Amino acid sequence: PLTAMLESQDLATVVTVRTEDDEAAVREAVRNGDADVGLVVPAGFGEDVSAGEQADLLVIEDADGRISGAFAAGIAEGFVANIRAGQVAVGTVSVLEGGAVADPAALASEAARRFPRIDLRAAGRTAELRPIDYFAPAMGILFLFFTVLYGAATIQAERRNRTLARLAVAPVSPNAIVAGKLLALLLTGLLVFSVVIVSTSLVYDVAWGDPAAVAILAFTTVLSAIGMTGLIAVVARTEEQVRGVGTAIVFVLAVAGGSFIRGQLPEFFRQMQQATPNGRALVGFTELILAEGGGSLATVAPAVAFTASVGVAGIAFTFLLGRRAFRS
Numbered sequence: 001p002l003t004a005m006l007e008s009q010d011l012a013t014v015v016t017v018r019t020e021d022d023e024a025a026v027r028e029a030v031r032n033g034d035a036d037v038g039l040v041v042p043a044g045f046g047e048d049v050s051a052g053e054q055a056d057l058l059v060i061e062d063a064d065g066r067i068s069g070a071f072a073a074g075i076a077e078g079f080v081a082n083i084r085a086g087q088v089a090v091g092t093v094s095v096l097e098g099g100a101v102a103d104p105a106a107l108a109s110e111a112a113r114r115f116p117r118i119d120l121r122a123a124g125r126t127a128e129l130r131p132i133d134y135f136a137p138a139m140g141i142l143f144l145f146f147t148v149l150y151g152a153a154t155i156q157a158e159r160r161n162r163t164l165a166r167l168a169v170a171p172v173s174p175n176a177i178v179a180g181k182l183l184a185l186l187l188t189g190l191l192v193f194s195v196v197i198v199s200t201s202l203v204y205d206v207a208w209g210d211p212a213a214v215a216i217l218a219f220t221t222v223l224s225a226i227g228m229t230g231l232i233a234v235v236a237r238t239e240e241q242v243r244g245v246g247t248a249i250v251f252v253l254a255v256a257g258g259s260f261i262r263g264q265l266p267e268f269f270r271q272m273q274q275a276t277p278n279g280r281a282l283v284g285f286t287e288l289i290l291a292e293g294g295g296s297l298a299t300v301a302p303a304v305a306f307t308a309s310v311g312v313a314g315i316a317f318t319f320l321l322g323r324r325a326f327r328s
Contacts, residue, residue: 018035020038023040023058023060026038026039026040026060027060030060031283031287031302032274033267033270033271033274037059037060038059038060039057039058039059039060040057040058040059040060041057042056042058129286129289129290131262132200132204132206133206133207133286133289133290134262134286135262136196136200136204136206137196137208137281137282137285137286137289138258138259138260138262138282139196139259140192140193140196140197140200141221141225141257141259141278141281141282142250142254142259142278143192143196144189144192144193144196144221144222144225145225145228145229145250145253145254145278146247146250147188147189147192148185148188148189148222148225148226148229148230149225149229149232149233149242149243149246149247149250150243151184151185151188151229152181152185152226152229152230152232152233152242152246153233153239153242153243153246154181155181155233155234155242156233156236156237156238156239156241156242157239160238160239175319178318178319179319182226182230182315182318185226185229185230186222186223186226189222189225189226190218190219190222193218193221193222194218197214197218206289207289207294208285208288208289208294209285209288209289209291209294209295209299210288210293210294210295210296210297210299212297213288213294213295213296213297213299213300214285214288216297216300216304217281217284217285217288217300217303217304217307220281220303220304220307220308220311221277221278221281221307222311223307223308223310223311223312223315224277224278224281224307224308224310224311224314225277225278225311226311226314226315226318227310227311227312227313227314227315227317227318228249228253228277228310228314229246229250230314230315230318231314231317231318231321232245232246232249233246233318234318234321235321253276253277253278253279254278256269256272256273256275256276256279257272257273257276257277257278257279257280257282258273258279258282259278259282277306277307277310277311280302280303280306280307281303281307283303284299284300284302284303284304285300287299287300287303288300
């Protein structure tokens, strides 16, 4: 009945219905922007209602999809209200069978006993996302990329000052020197992001979510920043190129990743956000903030996998190309 109502002519102009196999697929569709809102109808829902058993409907909302989420919740509530009205009618008739007229108190008691419970629960957003909850990770990621970029620029500064030439004659391999510089960037990046997390938690009461998930996502986000900015540093020929071109790239990534825009993004921008490591990290952090109970590593698994892949690939290319700095 619920599917028939959603696919009815009355809603055909405002609702496009698609079905998924399970709740995880519904959550993934909402998370990726393939669906504005999800409605999970558990197996045996109709039978539970008919038998008077507990029955649940779950509305899964996107963090920014307040209008679509409220609309879906309204449809589900209307459906539940219609079922309850029918149950009241059926219960009333059954109580009055045999021509006996029950007193109001007995009728209410019997009806309450016969009516199954249908609970409508909302998931996907357990609290309102405050501006600071969004911009704390957004600006933290932006500051992280700039910090790592300007740290990576020292590679070209040392090249200009001939420091690398002196290191090249030392009994240390070029890879070890590059690894040392990248390790310094890693520690610096982790320190910067830790300061952002701790300060916003204490000053603005930002609940970042599960500490283990936050730590792992922060680590892979720093890796992605090192991979991208380190690659810029070894490809560029001068320190000025690193700072100039790198700054432009970081700003483009910030715009594409949604660092400056809070709210439901158009589809084009949502796709760009999913294609950038900073955008994926931002989505992951906001999902942890909004998740019930602070979420878990599973909440941010896609963001962790994407940022880690970008970081590892970028660092690998940095090692391969970093030798050029020692030959020139």
